Amino acid sequence: MSSTAPPHLPQAPRIPEENAGLSVYVHFPWCLTKCPYCDFLSLEVGSGLDSSDRAREARDALPHERYATAILRELELRRDCLQSGPLQSIFIGGGTPSLWQPRSLQRVIQGILSAFGAPSDLEITAEANPSSLDSEQISGFLEAGINRLSIGVQSLHEKRLAFLGRLHSPRQALEAVTMALQSGMPRVSADLIYGVEGQAPAEAVAEVTQVAQLGVGHVSAYTLTIEPNTRFGELHRRGKLPLLEEASVAESYAQVSEALETLGFEHYEISNFARPGQRSLHNQAYWRGNDYLGLGVGAVGTVSRENGELGRVRYKNPSSVGKYFSVIEALRTGPFDFKEADAHLEPIPGETAISESLMLGLRTRDGVDLSFEGERRGQNAWTSERKRAIERLSNRGLLEVDGNRLRIPKAHWIVADRVIRDLI
Numbered sequence: 001m002s003s004t005a006p007p008h009l010p011q012a013p014r015i016p017e018e019n020a021g022l023s024v025y026v027h028f029p030w031c032l033t034k035c036p037y038c039d040f041l042s043l044e045v046g047s048g049l050d051s052s053d054r055a056r057e058a059r060d061a062l063p064h065e066r067y068a069t070a071i072l073r074e075l076e077l078r079r080d081c082l083q084s085g086p087l088q089s090i091f092i093g094g095g096t097p098s099l100w101q102p103r104s105l106q107r108v109i110q111g112i113l114s115a116f117g118a119p120s121d122l123e124i125t126a127e128a129n130p131s132s133l134d135s136e137q138i139s140g141f142l143e144a145g146i147n148r149l150s151i152g153v154q155s156l157h158e159k160r161l162a163f164l165g166r167l168h169s170p171r172q173a174l175e176a177v178t179m180a181l182q183s184g185m186p187r188v189s190a191d192l193i194y195g196v197e198g199q200a201p202a203e204a205v206a207e208v209t210q211v212a213q214l215g216v217g218h219v220s221a222y223t224l225t226i227e228p229n230t231r232f233g234e235l236h237r238r239g240k241l242p243l244l245e246e247a248s249v250a251e252s253y254a255q256v257s258e259a260l261e262t263l264g265f266e267h268y269e270i271s272n273f274a275r276p277g278q279r280s281l282h283n284q285a286y287w288r289g290n291d292y293l294g295l296g297v298g299a300v301g302t303v304s305r306e307n308g309e310l311g312r313v314r315y316k317n318p319s320s321v322g323k324y325f326s327v328i329e330a331l332r333t334g335p336f337d338f339k340e341a342d343a344h345l346e347p348i349p350g351e352t353a354i355s356e357s358l359m360l361g362l363r364t365r366d367g368v369d370l371s372f373e374g375e376r377r378g379q380n381a382w383t384s385e386r387k388r389a390i391e392r393l394s395n396r397g398l399l400e401v402d403g404n405r406l407r408i409p410k411a412h413w414i415v416a417d418r419v420i421r422d423l424i
Contacts, residue, residue, distance in 0.1 A: 022084035022303075023091065023285040024112050026071060027296035029321065030062055031096040032131060035165040036231035037193070037224060041298035041319055042095045055099065055132040063321075064104040070328045071295045072111040074317075077331055079115050083304045084291050087116035089123040089282035092146075098128035102140025108295075109145045123148055123187075123281040130168035130176035138183045148187040148280075149180050150220075156207045160196050165231075174214070181215050187278060189218035194256060195249040196224050197242040204252040205259045212263050217278035221256050222271045223249055250414055268365045270413050287364050289357035289373070297324045302348065312353065316344040350377035355424035358406075362420050367400070367407030389422045 031042045032055060045058040090112055092105065109124060125148040126141055133151065141149065155161045156170040168176075180188045190211045194204035208221055224244075226236045235241035244252075257267050265273035269287065272280065285292060291312075294301030298319040304312045318324045348356075354373045361368035374381030390406065393399035398419050400407040406423075408416050 021086045021088040021285070021290065022082065022116065023089045023282055023290065023292040024087065024116075025282075025292055025294045025299060025301070026090070026092045026108060026112075027294065027299040027317075028067075028092060028094040028097040028100050029297045030058070030099055031094060031129075032058055032099070032167055033165060034231075036235075037164060037227070039227035039230050039233075040093075040095070043321065045099075059099050059101065059132070062099065062101075064101040066325070067296075068104040068107045070325055071108050073331070074295050074328050075111055075115055075293075077328075078293060078295075078301075078303075081303070081305050082291075082293065084293075086119060087112070087122060088285055088290070090125070091282040092124075092126040094127055096129050096132055097126045098132040098137055102137065102144045105141070105146075106144035113145075125150055125189075125280070125282055127152065128176070128180075129166075130172045131166075133176045133179070135179055135183065138180055138185065142183065142185060147185070148189065149185050150189040150191065150218075151176055151180060153177065153190045153211055154193045155196070156210060157199075157203070160199065163196065164193060174210075177211065177214050177216060187218065188216045189220060189278075189280070190214075190216045191220045191222070193222050193224050194252050195244050197244045199244065199252070201248065201252040201255045205255045208256050209259050209263070212260060212265065217275045218280060219260060219265065219273045220271055221260070221273065223253060253414055266365070267410065270363045270416060284364075287360045289353060289360065297321050312348045314346045314348055350379035353377045354379060354381050358423050359420050362406065362408050362423075363413070363416055365407075365410070367402075367405050369405050371404035386423060393419055393422060 027041065029041050029043045030045050032045065034042055034044050045061060090109065092100070092108075097105070105126070113122075124146050126146045127150045128137075128141075129152045138149070151173075152166075153173040153176075154164055154166055156173060158170060161168065161170065177188065177190055192208055192211060194207070208219060212219055226232050226241070226243075228237075232241055236243075257273075260273045261267055265275055266279075267273050268279055269283070272283065274280070291303045292301060293303055294315070294317065297317060299317045300314065302312070302314045318327055354370075354377055357373045358368055358370075370381045390399060390401060394401050398408065398412050398415070400409055408419050412419065
């Protein structure tokens with residue numbers, strides 16, 4: 001019998017270095033207020049407090065140590081099930097991780113490093129909001145091992161900040177970014193939202209330019225997106241949400257991109273810009289379809305199981321803090337039983353994984369190596385139907401084909417979703 005595998009099931013393909021490894025996402029669910037556009041899991045604390053006291057009093061009321069202990073317990077239970085390469089990145093998201101006491105966060109980071117090793121170039125990111133970020137918190141983050149801070153600026157306009165439900169002022173946003181840059185934090189990123197009703201393209205450009213010129217190495221600039229399960233989503237359904245015209249949003253997108261590229265930023269994903277060497281490694285792992293371990297309340301993970309009957313799976317932790325504590329603290333033996341313990345569990349067939357890689361990877365400057373995606377998922381990615389779609393899109397100039405690699409030309413990123421739908 002020949003040992004050669006059939007073409008659609010290749011033997012152990014070599015995984016390129018940038019596509020190997022594991023990322024870890026830790027979810028910190030608490031925030032001072034729920035922003036009306038946000039569809040991430042977040043739990044309000046500090047309601048009714050004066051803004052000057054809200055962050056301090058809310059922080060004091062949170063179960064910092066218990067939460068850190070539960071996450072470390074979940075990590076211990078899950079890690080023995082995984083089939084993964086070296087640790088690539090850690091990302092602390094939320095919610096508002098800048099409400100987390102640094103000593104508790106440090107315990108979590110050290111536990112992850114002990115479990116998977118600590119490469120010298122490991123990217124460790126924490127999200128922060130200007131309303132809960134001060135010099136003491138930044139110093140604590142640095143001591144905990146954070147080397148990349150992502151600050152939710154969102155806008156530098158008082159009325160637009162109020163419309164977006166943000167608690168900080170433009171001055172506080174600029175001060176938070178400046179503080180982070182002056183603290184010795186190795187890498188600082190800023191998030192902004194544009195395409196808000198009443199905002200001219202020139203105003204969007206002015207805001208991203210002002211933030212970029214502070215010296216940040218990365219900017220995430222997003223158009224305002226209306227998600228269905230949000231307050232904005234409800235207002236939109238009722239016809240009561242003022243929105244900017246699509247043509248103005250498209251013009252803002254084009255001008256924001258041009259302005260940041262003029263300042264030396266690489267536009268490497270539809271909504272993300274980086275100075276040389278400052279791309280987000282963690283986000284790139286998502287866009288490349290790599291495994292990531294989600295830890296904490298409501299966290300989602302996509303992992304390959306070691307000799308597991310379920311193979312590659314996506315899971316979601318309980319969204320209730322009480323339920324998460326009760327589930328994790330009740331489990332005393334490992335390895336983690338995904339089928340018994342997870343709130344939601346979804347096996348990921350090979351073709352689904354290929355579609356997801358196209359959906360995410362084609363949003364990036366690098367695009368997708370379709371043959372590689374087929375090899376690592378054990379599928380024929382070049383199906384007859386997909387080949388026909390690729391040819392149609394290529395003939396229309398909406399898709400570039402470079403050997404096995406597919407890319408959407410940057411000029412057509414604004415319609416990327418329509419192109420991707422034809423391929424999946």
